[in-house]
Amino acid sequence: MRGVVLIAGVAVLALIGFGAWWMYWPHQMDGASAGGPMVDVVVPDLSAQARRGEAVFNENCATCHGRNAAGSEQGPPLVHRIYEPSHHGDGAFYRAVGLGVRAHHWRFGDMAAVDGVSERDVAHIVRYIRELQRANGIF
Numbered sequence: 001m002r003g004v005v006l007i008a009g010v011a012v013l014a015l016i017g018f019g020a021w022w023m024y025w026p027h028q029m030d031g032a033s034a035g036g037p038m039v040d041v042v043v044p045d046l047s048a049q050a051r052r053g054e055a056v057f058n059e060n061c062a063t064c065h066g067r068n069a070a071g072s073e074q075g076p077p078l079v080h081r082i083y084e085p086s087h088h089g090d091g092a093f094y095r096a097v098g099l100g101v102r103a104h105h106w107r108f109g110d111m112a113a114v115d116g117v118s119e120r121d122v123a124h125i126v127r128y129i130r131e132l133q134r135a136n137g138i139f
């Protein structure tokens with residue numbers, strides 16, 4: 001008897017979970033167009049260096065890439081498979097900030113170079129993004 005209740009419970013939970021997933025996907029893009037994040041990001045305990053990166057990021061990058069690099073209606077999430085270190089190494093960050101980025105993965109348009117962010121700042125940002133990525137299974 002207990003086993004049956006347990007199985008029924010698990011089945012109901014699975015159904016609810018599936019329902020939530022099903023409803024959630026289309027809404028994610030709605031969230032982005034309303035200024036919300038594009039992806040869910042788990043924020044780990046950040047190192048001191050990453051926290052410095054977070055501050056610079058929030059100041060200079062989050063308008064487009066979103067808080068916690070989760071994306072926005074103006075730019076893609078950097079906590080995303082596309083930006084795993086083997087596809088976009090750290091050099092991509094220095095290039096993006098120094099030279100800008102021509103749109104090639106998304107449809108947000110080009111990213112302009114960002115003034116007033118030093119190489120050292122970028123190093124901190126890279127650390128920040130990599131720690132976020134790692135906590136979200138991207139490495």
Ligand code: HEC
Binds near residue numbers: 074088110
């Ligand atoms: C005005 C909006 C905007 C701002 C501000 C911005 N970005 Fe971007 N960024 C974009 C867009 C849009 C793309 C995606 C281009 C594509 O691939 O379609 C992008 C792409 C990138 C990429 C990927 C580069 C590549 O090689 O594909 C990196 C790394 C990046 N941004 C880092 C940053 C950092 C760090 C900052 C802050 C110092 C920043 N961005 C600020 C809009 C922005």
